[in-house]
Amino acid sequence: MEYKIEVNNQEEIYDIGKVARQAAGSVMLKIKNTVILAAVSRDDTPVDGNFVPLTVQYIEKTYAAGRIPGGYIKRETKPGDFETLTSRIIDRSLRPLFPDGYAYPTQLTLFVLSCDPEVDLQVAALNAASAAVYLSDIPINKNVAGVRIGCIDGQYVVNPSNTELKNSSLDLYVAGTKEELLMIEMRSIATNESIPMPIAAIDPMLDPALSENLVATQSANEFDEDAILKAIDEAQAAITAATSAYETIFTPLKKEDAILEYKADLKNDSIYAYVDEFYKNDVKRAIEKMAKSERARDLDEIIKTIMADDIAVTETWEKELVSAVVNEYKKKIVREMIVFERVRADGRDLTEVRPISIETNLLPNAHGSCLFTRGQTQALAIVTLGGDKDGQMYDKLTEKNVETDDFMVNYNFPGFSVGEAGPLRPPGRRELGHGNLARRALEPLLDVNRLQTIRLVSEILESNGSSSQATICGGSLALRAAGLKTEKLVAGIAMGLVFEGDKHAVLTDIMGLEDHDGDMDFKVAGTRDGVTALQMDIKLGGVSRDVLKEALYQAKEGRDHILEIMEKADEEIVINNDILPKLELFSIDPSKIVDIIGQGGKVIRELIEKFEVSIDLEREKGEVKIAGGSKTKVEAAKTEIMEIVNKPSFGGRGGGRDNRGGGRPRREEKPVPTFAEGEVVDGKVVRIVDFGAFVQLPGDIDGLLHVSKIADHRVDKVSDYLEIDQAVKVKILKQNGRKIELGLEK
Template sequence: MSDEIEKSLDKTYSSKIDKLFDIEGKKERENAYNDIVKEASDPHLEDEKIYSEVKEYVKTMFKNAVRKTVLEKKVRVDGRGLDDIRAISIVPSLLPRVHGSVLFTRGETQSIVALTLGNARDEQIIDSMTSDYKKSFMLHYNFPPYCVGETGRIGFTNRREIGHGHLAERSLKPILPSSEEFPYTIRVVSEITESNGSSSMASVCGGSLAMMNAGVPIKEHVAGIAMGLITDGENHAVLSDILGTEDFYGDMDFKVAGTKDGISAIQLDLKVPGLPMEILSMALEQANKGRLHILDEMNKAISSPNALSQYAPQIESFKIDKEKIGALIGPGGKNIKAIQESAECVINIEDDGTVSVSAADRKALDNAVNQVKAVTEDPKVGSVFDGKVTKTLDFGAFVEFAPGREGLVHISHLDWKRVEKVRDVVSVGDKVKVKLFEIDKQGRLNFSMKLLKDKPK
């Protein structure tokens, strides 16, 4: 491309490019920029080489204008100051049927974050080269083409989505409750619906808000911010909450996530050979200021965990004697299957004796836990059980009060009145309520039905 064409482009379009900074909206600014490119390149349509060179030159003019305006005027593409944060909007419980959700919007970057709670069987099994392990916390990040105004195939998760998801997941890990305090598997999904910079950090903010919305007992929020840098070697400007344009034409993308007390994760991408400690310190200090502002906005929306969603599974975790694991499972899994079927629950047993019981509601959970404890704990005299008659003999009836565990109701304890035949009172398969009144020297359990009835006068 000749010097004459370059001078003509500089003279005609420099002022028009400068006016792009007066436009706040990303789409409107892009349309205005595309109009300039079209106007400048269309006269050279017949010469393919010059046509492409003109388009590239206008792009370079815009890049230089972005950098010059920031360095000299301390004004950014959308008119903000160097440390200004875009407007934040938060809508909790956007999806009422899920266990937790939030719509997080910062400027023109928006994420719908949904959270699902599950039991121990929902943990992700990782089969790596070095070891096998399970994850009880997962964050998945989705970046569909439409969020940046493009069309494209939505298929397998790409490398970028995996990387952003890992960063957001690591940012939130330090605030998670222990498995003893909260024995749930947590899956967070961040759907980016609009993107103009820092969508991974929006996922961090949305993930923290969604956890509190779902009732996960986290003590404080985690917020994320993306910092940028423009430098010419002598002068430099650190930018807070960068736009996509500032990321593309700038020299740094520095993501910082953390609570009000400290940093939980960072990621630094540089386009310059190195970063002086002075600039790094300035970026961290400016990121801290921005993060605290974002945390204030998040706390205005949700400052403490809600009650657990009515749609979330009810889970209770406790330990049993390791020697009792076999009894709980039963031959061929007979006992544990029977409890899960009768109580409509899911039971998970760890090698150390930790038992996790999950059910749809509290009533079903309590029923399941009682059945598990009836199998694994030695029953105490005075306890009352719901049982089923498994066998009748002349001297009494055997009642199964927990899978694989039976006791005897002697004929004299079937009723206060004299009973001639056991079958006159109970039959095999009858469901009865019994009270344990004695454990003999041989460890046999003696139950009574009559002690649960009023004694005739």
């Protein structure tokens, strides 16, 4: 039966009891022409461990958009990144609702059966998933809603369409119940604002007649803490409206809760008192061990010692029970130190950031690199620059054409980073999620009209909390180390909250222990001017808006501290210019394209061979793209092309018009002078490049004096031997048309 709900700028139609009727709960949700099936199933036998064995699988079917999968295998195979990240969002939003001690294997499956390009699939998927779980016999008695908040022309918009979102400066995704928020993800979106500029400010070599077609761009959008809080308020109001509507419709349809057995927490007051009396200091010393592996070994030793005590033998304490009590006691000590003593396990103040060290371009053959170390968390960020054909191609269900990603962030987390032995595996949901967070933080500060494809890889070499934020810090500097003109530096910091009764503590730069034993953690990344990305996994029940505001502003203080250190490191960057690839894109008069090509393609072939570059020409727009492995050679090729373009066009090179078409009479091109091999002539140095010098010869033609022909030994710097306008005697070594190779006559 269909149930229509009008809420938050969209009509949601839930078809209940029609399909997947053997699942514990299922719905088919329709929003416009998007249809999503959500079904949840539960095993009857619980697992041994005390955790929620929930698996979420969000799968997009290409038939939903009227397409057949690309590639050799014509069916859906491995989920794409968007599917994996959406599964992760649903998992993080629903997992907190399961009852304590619930240990029944549960699988939530979502199929996108039909796709409307204007519908937000992540919002629709979470709402469908929540409905399926709520209607099932699983004892969950709260509805969850997901909403997206955009900011268009300075106004907050609830659930913007996909087209509207492209014009938004904010992308805030929030999931929650009527009473509390569960998950927040936020990113700022770069905008492409056209600003007319004087031609000389863009490129003094270009023809001034083209200035009216050229603009500069400004991209960054940052949101201050108050703006973020206002957007979250909008989201909370929208979630309350949606969940209230769901409750009214779904409650009468909900299945009766299944009678289930729940895992009891392993507790024992006597053992707890025994640990407190005799092992309190030992536990505190174990807590002070910063490395996870060292702390775990010390706690294991304490457990073994207790198990060997006479009282443990007499009382027949089980090791599993003692282990649970010791770990619970450890958690209590950590929390009480923070809230009541205002000190942390490593001795830091609550607002103190761990020591930071930064080293840039330590990898000689990488385009850009940065080793960022904060306490016992260390990220090696490496940037590689490529051309427009190096981007990652992917299909997006809401887009008709294949998309290309020209900024990729890959986060890797090997076991040795936390002292564990294990095989290297393909990236999982956590790795994809952390990489996506770093990308969202950094992308708004990149030039929206950049020519390069950028791949940023973060190798986590050591981890004790906040490795995703170390990736952001190291990645921001690695981009600068690769010579990219990012608008501002971006820093990331992980914050924590701990509550004990009516007291709370906000922690800056949390480590792994505090993440594990705290009540809330959230990650904030941005510049000095505002936040570019935010991720929170929280439950705001009992947490006031003032506490959240306190945490956001404390994060700003920590972020500014890190940025100050990063700015000093930025000033010391030495760019690897010799290995950086170069890409130039500029516009000329379209009628001059034929001059660059030359008769039969002769001129462009000579340019490609001479400067070892690739040259792409767009005839209609007059665009010229030059790419090569050497910045100097690319710039030299551009210089020569501009010289060709700026010469009067007599039609000789590219097939200019003759008088047969009634146009201007064709003039003869100036003949190329011919020299004898071995002939010595007078010349003048007109340009110096890293691979030699160009010498003007009699007849107004240039020859190339290669660096190997300047002296009897290797020349490291041509300018040490030659200078512009210097008169030289050169020998003609070889001539092939306009291409002349020279040797320096001693």
